[in-house]
Amino acid sequence: MGHTTGQGWAGLVVSTGGERKVIGWWRRKQARERAKWPVWFDASCEAVMVLDRAGHIRYVNASLxxxxxxxxxxxxxxxxxxxxxxxxTLRLLGAATEATLLGELLTSSGQRRRVRFSVSEVPGQDELRWVLIRDETSQLAERQALMHSERQFRVLTEQARDVISEHAEDGRIEYVSPACYAMLGFHQSELLGKLPQDLIHPDDHAIALQTLAGLVAHPEGATLQCRLLCHNGDYLWVEIFGRAFEREAELERGFVLVTRDITSRRMAEDALRESERLRTLFDLARDEFFLVDNSGRIVDVNQHACEHMGTNRGWLVGNQFDQLIGAPGKDLSAVGLEDIYRRVSRGEAVMLEVSRTTHVGTVLQAEALFSAIRHDGRNLLLVSLRDISLRKQMEKEFRESVAALRLLHMRLFGIIEGTNDLIAALDRECRLIAYNTAFRQVFEFNYGLPVSLGMNLLASLVDQPEAMARAFTNWRRALTGETFADTQSWKAPGKGDEYFEVNYCPIRDEAGEVCGAAYIGRNITGRKVAEDQLKRALEQLEASRRETENVNQQLRQANTELLRQANQDGMTGIANRRYFDDYLAHEWRRAIRHREPMALIFADVDFFKLYNDYYGHQAGDECLRKIATALQGQLHRPGDLLARYGGEEFVILLPNTTLAGGIFIAEGMLKAISALRIPHASSSVADHVTLSLGVAATVPSEATAEGFLMYGADQALYSAKKNGRNRVFGNPI
Structure with a gap:
């Protein structure tokens, strides 16, 4: 390091790798002073200056x-x-020699900068001080912004309608916003320390716990819908958004939940889905549907109605129904439709053949079925139109087929006329298209009706319902293509009753389609007589069997009554101890298989011996019967069992029930007995009969026996008595 000078100016020169470099110029006097300071301050990122005792700046680096x-x-x-x-700041700097202090600097633009000064003396030069300056303006702004964000977050949390909660890693609630009272009816203090599964509906436990457990693997958060318990015992649908976070200071995880009540939304969504489903069915139906109000005006139509009428929905809606649809001899104006509405409302089926006029004036035939509905508070008629053009064409073809069959009848007449068998043929409408003389004689003799071609065989039997039903069933089977045999009884002239074996078979046209059915009856009177004798013998045998079965049934009923008496307490009518022991063993094994919890309640009447001594044993028996009835009224599930365990002690078994559920049932029983207000002058607890109840619950396993649960409940009952009676005590085991 050296100096260079020229024309009153001097510079500080640094030699690096043999190369001389001037890093600063100043006047010679300043250069002489500047040569005293380390050159590395010029390249430092920190702001540095040197002050003398008079407060003058002797040196600054580029950063400052x-x-x-x-x-x-x-x-x-x-x-x-x-x-x-x-x-x-000037006062603080003037008094400092070796110190760190906070102050402000004013920039050339007048801006104030919040800085931290580190003051120290220059070694060997007592009149000078080093001052290291660090700008903390941005840090201060960040802290202020953080405090402002915290205030805003607290205001939003306390004013939000959604419930915001913070949970520890194990799920316990560490903070919950005040909105929990408006949504669930719980105060904040009531929820602190609770687990999510304490509030979530049992049916939603699996999906809820799975979602919460997966929050760590999903940093973007997760959403679920479930039901939450309210303070009044009801459940409401909520949507929960959760996100996990790490507590930096505590080196552990937690998560935040935002809970929103979506009960109304769920109801609206269900109603919307139902409405959309009905609208889809309405539009996709193959029939044409018209909704008509009580003024005869069309208020809605489906897509098929628009297609068949050759127009769109906007043209049809608002038109009068009778201007588009007409029925010969029927009034389809507002008055006529009102009459139809009353008829269908009474359950009467109303179906008419109508003609409809399309948008371009074409008239089409249809069959109309009327139904009464109520929509948006209005009485409406739903009119279903079905095109019957194809059916009319089929009827025409059918008449042509009948003509062909009649021709066939004439050709076969000579063949069938010479046999003694009864032969006849019917078309698909059960009209007689062929028969022989034997059939005509027997039919006319039995029914007194003349036989002729074209007569409806079923209509002729309308006065004989049994024969008509049998004939209808047989002919329908044959007309569906089935070949089978039946036995029928006919009265023959001069011979009395004779039996015929009748064979039914379908008649097919050239295309192989069934167009009628044939009837061929052969006399089997001799064989029938023998069969009747055998049948009577079998009936006698069956009567003997039934008599034996009746005796066996009486024995079974007697055994059932004995079993009921053995399992029922004679005085109270509820299960006795023997039945309870068997039922407990059975339910214990079932709970082991299904891994379900089980709760047991022991209930004892407080000071019942004193009650008997004071009121007498008959009054005591009546008291126990009333208590048994009240306790039974608190059990609503088929699997729950109330039994008299002995004396004034009752036991209640609650399968698939936790300790909390058992305590809930026990408290209801306690209130029910108290509500009876049975006087008890000898009781030191109350002026009426009271109960002490002990509750225990566990999840049965192969390693424990049912006596383990009974012992827990008995200990709980003992604790209830010890703590003053007339109370419920729960024992978690």
């Missing part, structure tokens, strides 16, 4: 000059520090 808003550090030499400091 830039901080104050000057391009050249030399401009600041010999300037007074008071030009850049507030009076308070």
């Amino acid at each position: 000059a830039g901080l104050l808003g000057f391009d050249d550090p030399a401009i600041l030499s010999d300037r007074a520090i008071r030009d850049f400091c507030s009076p308070e």
